[in-house]
Amino acid sequence: xxxxxxxxxxxxxxxxxxxxxxxxxxxxxxxxxxxxxxxxxxxxxxxxxxxxxxxxxxxxxxxxxxxxxxxxxxxxxxxxxxxxxxxxxxxxxxxxxxxxxxxxxxxxxx
Numbered sequence: 001x002x003x004x005x006x007x008x009x010x011x012x013x014x015x016x017x018x019x020x021x022x023x024x025x026x027x028x029x030x031x032x033x034x035x036x037x038x039x040x041x042x043x044x045x046x047x048x049x050x051x052x053x054x055x056x057x058x059x060x061x062x063x064x065x066x067x068x069x070x071x072x073x074x075x076x077x078x079x080x081x082x083x084x085x086x087x088x089x090x091x092x093x094x095x096x097x098x099x100x101x102x103x104x105x106x107x108x109x110x
Contacts, residue, residue, distance in 0.1 A: 023084060027092055030078055034096035037074060041065055059104060 041062050046055040064070060071093065078089045 027088055030092035031096045034093050038100045
């Protein structure tokens with residue numbers, strides 16, 4: 001399993017917090033949009049529990065959300081309304097994918 005790179009972006013010390021607020025809110029909204037998009041691609045499938053007569057509902061994707069084409073379309077939709085540098089949108093997409101992946105892993109564990 002490969003290591004994940006953490007990207008950081010510098011902001012001047014003493015920057016006016018009121019000036020940063022629109023960027024931070026737009027970033028949060030972009031992450032939420034990507035999460036909503038991913039959540040819309042989830043369908044629930046039954047999987048039997050070994051040794052029991054019970055089933056468990058597990059999430060799976062309707063579309064290949066990990067394909068480059070899907071990610072490119074998602075990025076283009078975010079950038080269409082994005083007034084900031086594109087690397088912020090890319091970071092929001094990566095953050096949302098990471099949140100969703102963590103949720104799926106924790107859900108599957110129970």
